[in-house]
Amino acid sequence: MFTRIIGWLFDVYPSGKGITLWLIDREGTKYCASRPFVPSLYMHIAENEERHVAALTKSFPFPVTLYRVVRREIYSNQEWNMLSVNVSDTTQFKNVVWKLERSFPHFVFFNSDIPVPQMFFYETGLFPLAYGEYGIQNGILTEWNLNDSYDSITYTLPPLVTMKLNNRSDFISPKFRKHYQLEVSYEGESFSLEDEEPTNILHSLNRHLQRCDPDIIHTQFGDAILLPMLTSLSAELKIPLQLNRDATAGYFTTKESSYFVYGKIAHKDGAFELAGRWHLDVENSFMMGESGLDGIAEIARLTQLPVQHQSRSTIGTALSSMQLSWAYRNGYLVPAKKREPEDFKSAATLLLADRGGLIFQPKLGFHEQIAELDFVSMYPSIMVQHNVSPETVNCRCCVNETVPELKYAICTERTGIVPSTLKPIVDRRSWYKKEKKRLKKLNDERWHLYDHRQNALKWILVTCFGYLGYKNARFGKIEAHESVNAFSREKILQAKEIAEAQGFEFIHAIVDCMWLKKAGATERDYEQLCAEVTATTKVEISLEGIYKWILFPSSKMDPNIPTANKYVGYYSDDEIKIRGIEVRRRDTPVFIKRMQGEMLEVLKPARDINDVEELVPAMLSKAKEFIELLRSGKANPLELVIKRHITQEADDYKNRSASAEVAKALDEAGIKLAPGEAIEYILVDACLSGRQATGKKKPQKAIPLSLYSFDEGYDIEKYTEMALKAVETLLLPFGWDVEKLRGCLYGFTPKKRKSSERQSTQLELGSFE
């Protein structure tokens, strides 16, 4: 029987029939089909070694065919004669690779570690949520004709049914609980699955799944806790769960992992993916949190990663998938292991090359009438404009000294894989941003849609530069990374020279943005400057805004040292911009954030520094309200929760830091955490809490939120200290350091300080008291 469907490609996964596909038509009807698919890997071996491969693959109970093909190697850009190993069973592809890898060195393998669904997409040109006409003959997808393209901008999504499955909402994450109160919600109704026998919970969940038949199961901690718990219960009680739409398929799971990223340890929960449905765990999906389903769909289509996989993958994986797709489309081999080494360079070159973007330290304190100019997507634009890519920097065919300072050559013969994949993203984001601007106040729904999509793309652009230097990036090279930095330094210096030549004072610059000042300069003057800088640097720079006033606070370690990444200020349209200070930081308790936020709100009417100075008493008064509440012991402890990530397992902590105590207390309560996982705790008065730190005869100074009871209070002194530091961030330029604030805000007499230590505008306390 032949069926023609007009709709969207919803899900794909490997199965005994090759690839199983799920389609959804415009009415929301679901169709399942399969498509034979033979994944291939390539081996760069001599013809006389073929017999060895044939002998090894003969033992498999399914056909593995071998033939010779010609493919292009990306770095040399030469055609290589390769052995193509074709595996007829998609579910066994990994096993074949595994067996061959034991007999041949890693560097002979190409295209061998790409997941089968991705390979299917790259080879067929299909992509998640592709809209078109699909023909199914006796359950087999025989043809398709897409009215869509993976890089289309004006695409639509299928009508999707969503069910939410959560632990009943409370302030403690299910990770720190031993008992759960499950709740399912769909079609505007919520159903509690609590207080039932485990058998009843499973039957009840199955009933809801049948009734709702969701396309998306949306969870919080579904990957780490809920679905593993439900499926193990299901196995124990022998009650099959209907989480999968495809009853013949299993679940696709991966293990949790801890890894280092930019010198910090991070943790990722394992994945729990379904067949024929999407399981999206908002707690295990960066993109879901940043741009919702709109962002996930945008990136899945563009990167050709199956939606569930994409929602859990890092931005690097998404970027890498676009590069793989490009490599397939252009007939390039994909090395299984990144092994392109760094070229030997002299110590003199390394001294020049091993540097980041330029930073000009800000002038401390408050400034007024400062303009901020930002290069638009500077690093991706550099990569696109200058053709910076691992195979184009110091390529084997060109001799030139294109990269400033470093004199590295850049290929003029071909466009690299990195610029080729980045250009559509840069263009696309620029289109969404323009549309967003046009639709503001005209079409709210579309405005939000484009905002989500451009935000999702932003993260690829933010990450692409770092990924170029990442050791595991398949198409990365340190020289390419160094080249981008060298270009960026050149461009910001050019911008500085142009600005200074026109009489602008350079106040501060960080890599791709700069703060300038010129008496009497108007928006038009700055825009004219932007046009000149854009023309010279070939990277668009735009006026972010003119601040009525801006504060560059000092370092916490030394009040005379500025910090590059912290500032707060109000633009002339009264919009506030905050970076790096307590109110923006994720590790600041809500109470302190609220206090600093309200103090900044006091400053909203200030037009210049004089106005700010006049409002200092009002800010102090606001701070006093908060600190008095804090010191009365009546602040809401839930607003004092501190969030951190543990850096090691509980047993490995040797010190008595708050994180160590909390990790150990949780461990003792049976909650095992891996390095990089988040903890939440409240600091308590060590003497008053009465609790003993684990394994020590010392009082505990921090209690995990999940073990905390309200009568344990909180450590008034420590939280007061935090609050005072947050006040000091804003008021130090007016002479209000922590000691002086302590004296003023709760009657503590400050120590005498040398007058030379602070250049300050002293204010009389009486003026606000």
Place this chain on the structure above:
Amino acid sequence: MNINSTPTTLVPYTTLLRRFEAEPSGKLFCLYGDRSVFRLSLYAASHALLSNIPIALVDGTNRFDVYYIAEFARRATHQQRIAPEELLQRMFISRAFTCYQMEATLTERLPAFAQRKHTPIIIIFGLLDSFYDEQAPLFEVKASIQRIIASLHKLKQQHFSILLASQEMKLASSERNALFPKLKSAMDEVFRVTENQGQPRIVHEMSYGKYLGIRNQGGSHGKNGPDIHHGHPAGDGKLVQVPPRNAEGRSGRTR
């Protein structure tokens, strides 16, 4: 960074240095122990540079301190009236961030580069550090190390002197712990650096090329035993040659 702090090891280390330079070219040296091995190797490199000897350095552990060399160049060249730039141009570095890159560097890039640039001295920092990454399967790691050792021996035959500098590590995986002794056993001369009351102590372990193949067939290599430094005048900071103790032989590496 304090260049002047190096003289504490100057006496023994110059001995080591002299040995490194005086040996007929084409030898595999291993300097391992605490983290000072990197600074000591850079010190050796700096002196070789002053003698107009170009050096190739492969860094697999991100310990190459270009500022140390730059500072050395600045000071030394001030005394010897050579431009610091000239000194910095004589040293060539390649960093490897994964074990696959390390293999590619040592088996492909380095031999060609060393021939082309005539760098008689090659220094390798943390050759195995990236091989300790559990993400790289052990079977691949072992095969890769074999290929590297073969390449190092080939370089040796071409009269390049190679110094491996490695920080001693205790890994959770016993199989990966066994990688370093295997590499060490392929070296001609092995020196161990330990800190004794704030002073680096350099002990010359047996020459593996001479003894290991003959004496250590029993497989007791690497096991802990009594302190081989006991009774030897190594504590005073002098370089000492530790004779082979008995038929079993051992590395003298105590953890």
